[in-house]
Amino acid sequence: MEFSKMFSKFCEWHDGFKKGVLAKETIERYMQARRDICGVLLIGQHLAIEPSVVTRGSLRVAHAYQIEFGFPSGVVASTTHDISTSGLSAPVPEPPPVGSVITMRLMIGGGAAIVGRCQVVKITPTQESIRMGVAFEGMPAEAREKIETAVCDVIVTKLRSALHARQVRLS
Numbered sequence: 001m002e003f004s005k006m007f008s009k010f011c012e013w014h015d016g017f018k019k020g021v022l023a024k025e026t027i028e029r030y031m032q033a034r035r036d037i038c039g040v041l042l043i044g045q046h047l048a049i050e051p052s053v054v055t056r057g058s059l060r061v062a063h064a065y066q067i068e069f070g071f072p073s074g075v076v077a078s079t080t081h082d083i084s085t086s087g088l089s090a091p092v093p094e095p096p097p098v099g100s101v102i103t104m105r106l107m108i109g110g111g112a113a114i115v116g117r118c119q120v121v122k123i124t125p126t127q128e129s130i131r132m133g134v135a136f137e138g139m140p141a142e143a144r145e146k147i148e149t150a151v152c153d154v155i156v157t158k159l160r161s162a163l164h165a166r167q168v169r170l171s
Contacts, residue, residue, distance in 0.1 A: 007159045010037060014156045018149065034152055041155065060084040061154040069132075070103035071096055080106075085148050087118065087136055091129040096120055101137065108150045114143045 013030040016022035022030060042059045064079040067090055078090040088106075096102060098120050106114040122133035139147075 004163055006033075007163060010034075011156045011160055011163075014152055018153075034148075037155065038148075038151070058084040058086045059151060061151050063150075063154045065109075065150070066107040068105040072100075081131055083147065084151065085136075085139075085144050087121065087134050089122070089124075089131050089133040091126070092132045093129060095123050095130055095132040098123060102134075104134070106147075108146055109153065112146055114146060116140075116143060 010030075010033050013022060013026060013033065017027065017030055038059045060082045061084070062082045064081075065083065067078050067080055067088070069076045069078065069090075069092065071092075071094075073094070076092055078092055081089045081091065100120045101117055102120065104114075104116060104118050106116075108114060116139055117137040118134035119137055120132055121135045122131075124131045124133070136144075
């Protein structure tokens with residue numbers, strides 16, 4: 001099967017999975033396709049990283065979700081810069097020190113909120129603000145699944161855009 005057909009099928013399965021209407025006999029195939037696509041994209045992310053840098057263990061996508069952090073000084077609202085099933089980064093005005101454990105409330109599409117704890121693992125000054133990287137702590141499987149589905153939403157959007165552009169070029 002050519003890639004465009006496989007990607008189109010994956011997009012259809014993802015839609016059905018999110019709506020809860022994907023046939024039970026197809027769910028296993030969808031989940032395997034999801035693991036495969038995320039795995040291939042993760043390899044691509046590793047290829048783009050300098051050789052001396054430690055590579056990530058989970059696929060990270062750039063997308064803005066609303067998030068609130070519970071800093072020692074109070075609640076700080078932000079939007080994610082990128083997200084994965086293991087953590088995220090977001091711009092903040094004054095982050096707590098690396099190693100700090102803080103609370104978070106992440107809003108992922110459809111009003112679903114993921115509340116939990118995360119540890120500050122990286123602080124990167126940028127021209128506009130400071131980007132804080134956090135790793136999720138004790139994330140329940142259900143919350144991890146919601147985040148993984150949100151990551152796949154971004155992938156499906158990009159796949160559909162690429163497939164549409166390819167169809168336009170071929171027309």
